[in-house]
Amino acid sequence: MRLGRRRRLVPRHDAPRRHPLHVLGELVRHAGEDGPVRPRRARPAQPPHRPGGVRRELYENRAEFGDEILSHPLDDAYHKARSPVWHRIKVPFLSAANWGGQGLHPRGNFEGFLRAASKDKWLEVHGIEHWTHFYTDYGRNLQLRFFDFYLKGHRNGWDQQPRVQLQIRHVDRFVERHENEWPLARTQWTKLHMNSAFGLSPVAPTSSQSVSFYALGDGLTFLSEPVEKQTEITGPLAAKLFVSSSTRDADLFLVFRVFTPDLREVVFQGAIDPHTPIAQGWLRASHRKLDAELSTPYRPYHSHDELKPLKAGEPVELDIELWPTSIVVPAGYRLALSVRGKDYEWQKSSGARLSNFKNELRGCGPFLHDDPRDRPAAV
Template sequence: MTQHTQHKSEVRDGMRVDWDVPITMDDGVVLRADVFRPVADGSYPVIMNHGPYAKGMAFQEGFPMMWEPLVEEYPEILDGSSNAYQNWETVDPERWVPDGYAVVRVDSRGAGRSPGLLDIFSPRETLDYAACVEWAGTRSWSNGKVGLLGVSYYAVSQWLVAARQPPHLAAIIPWEGATDYYREFTHHAGLLNTFVSKWYPGQVRVAQHGVGDRGLRNPNTGETIAGPETLTDEELAANRRDSTADLRAHPLNDVFYRERSADLPKITVPLLSAANWAHGLHSRGGFEGWAQASSEQKWLEVHGLGHVTEFYTARGLDLQRRFFGHFLKGQDTGWDRQPPVQLNVRHVDGSFEQRAELEWPLARTEWTKFYLRTGDGSLSTEAPVDRHTAPFDALGEGLTFATEPFAEPTEITGPAAARLVVSSSTTDADLFLTVRVLDPEGRDIRFVSALDPAGVVAHGWLRASHRALDAERSLPYRPWHPHDHLDPLTPGMAVPLDIEIWPTSVVVPAGYRLAVTVQGRDFEFPGDGPWPRSFGVEMKGHAVFLHNDPDDRPTDLFGGVTTLVSGGDEPSYLLLPVVPESPERVEGVRRGPVPERV
């Protein structure tokens, strides 16, 4: 039986803090929230998040390997903060409450201090979130305007709840969050991504309600972060969905995934979508959410560096404050003059050029086909006349095609796609496309990605049996696969595959080359390391997003010989967004860590 959790209120560090405030759902389950607000009586706009990571878990205790290098490299994160109340991927109350905001953190059903069945991204969880928004918007200390802000899970859930249109929801800032549970979070173009099997035990299950005394404690209250009761392993298992088993039970994009994916056209609230160029889980969602939402007032911001870095930096905080100041407070923050798209274009030296744009993809894009010439291994804008074939071991090194050195700096910014003509010795094949930049000596440029200190330019994937297209939703630069049925291959028969490559940005200097590697397995940088590790995974250019589940990729089906065809009536090519220089630029270059080279 759930123990009673006391609601406590106190004044500390210049804030009125209410711990474990009860919020009763329509079915009687009581969720618990922490509320940080100004001491003075008044009505304040609310910044809320709702999720499973335990509102009482201190960032530096729960995620020290991420916190310590972040603060060391960006000490500005602690400006105006004691860090006593900082959570993973949420706002710091000490940086917002003095500006006249109330910060509300809710433990979602079955997580942290909230009892119930833990079922991530479920319709029930989203319904709870909408109820919490309405609760916050009707408190005496609220001005009736609720804004949502958070990273990753706390961004995914924003897309979901915004589609339900709770009346007191006034604005959202989903920062690096997926929108499609199948295409982005669990499967890459039909290939099972093993991320959930590694992330769920270490970040969600450890904070399940009922872990109690076996878990961490809130350093501010001394209470268990996932209690107060301590349940048995059997009781805990009975109170949660087996999220990994759910994915195995649903290999195709059925209702299970659709009800856990955002209905983006139903979103009408003002939004700022902040995306990262290189997150293997979330990048696509930031662009698709912005593009498909029906909001009349919406902005897209795209950055690089680590997953949470720009969320906490002074630049990120300034964006968030100006956006919420405009929509939650009605202040003149200059946001009405904010360009609809703000890009941080990547350069190979680790710098980012901040640039304002009017649309996405960029209207001046020169969509350019780079042909994979199987006859000589080159990547060229000149189509091969003769048909050639190139077989490769699906689980081997694959094939790499490279351009001649560029004669002048060339910017590639936008979504991309590929048309590959392939056959297989089996009835299926997985295609992994990796876009790379090579320096004049042929060495890889390693870009800082969201979860890997050394990443590539862009990735694309497709399971050949998922090659069917939705003609109405497909775009030349973004094919759309329904993933709802299988079309097995006939061994030895070549078929065209349209492959989505997630949005990217890079300026390739003169003398450097662009390359693409085609494989039947995850790409790895050459060399012996040592490689950084996360979730027990050695990161070799693919971060923690692997596709090596033996049940999803049995060797007898995906370990054959794949043959790439190109030339004549069956050209294979990349469609890349080449961007000519614009005379209209935004001044300022933000530097990041200098990329390593292989």
């Protein structure tokens, strides 16, 4: 349509009438051609055969993300430029984590809550997939209260909201609980010791012991006696190992597990994988150097600024973080720690898949450490 001289609307006969979505379709089709796009006619401003323009700019800005990560194995300027500067984060925030998001989001959720300079910060942790819990009424209502308070000025009591809201995980349900800090101040930090009989015990061995395993096999699992009473484990975990290898480096995969009295493993629907274990942790031995300022007994923090290769047969001390978790263990159940040289597998085949992931879901979702460029035979 166009405005005629007599200020009345008359139809244009030199162009077809189109719904705006049709124009959008043309804009999308032309966006990859050389030159900027004229929104009015949805055609390239320059003939597509001319050099330069959008196509060249897009091409020159492309990057192979996997290759870039592999070319920066240490925490160098590349990573620092893409990492948060915690003391500069002062805005209010609500950080929502998932117990079953091992290998992805919980790192930023817990780290941000602990280290950001903001005085107005909250941590929420839930289970199951995001879209069946946090993206439905429970999570939506929580977010609306936060945003209404800070963006609309509603006096809705958010300023009285406890700083930590946890969905405490039981073997058959979640129970909501509020806390004032993380880790929980009333935590009873407890040590369990591995022994050569593949036990996990509060009693330390009286002599030096060792066991061996094939790095690409099923590893070793250390199993506790049945717990005598219901026991809650909520918080971060850590393991100290003394390891030697025949190779110049070694990848360690630690899995904290719970078993029923008849030794069936307790797994959960995680953020992605339907058979997610209780907690996991990873460390490449050459990255074992600790950041003395940020490390704690329950949370080793690695600096990743220096490679320390192994010497064949020579033991080294490794402090390995297992990501935060929550589980209420019923009486009669057992705790276990598996030490492996490859990713955890709930079973060899589960049949579980999602259309946008190439691999079968066997306990770790899509977060696997199986790239031969990153894991050569020497590791």
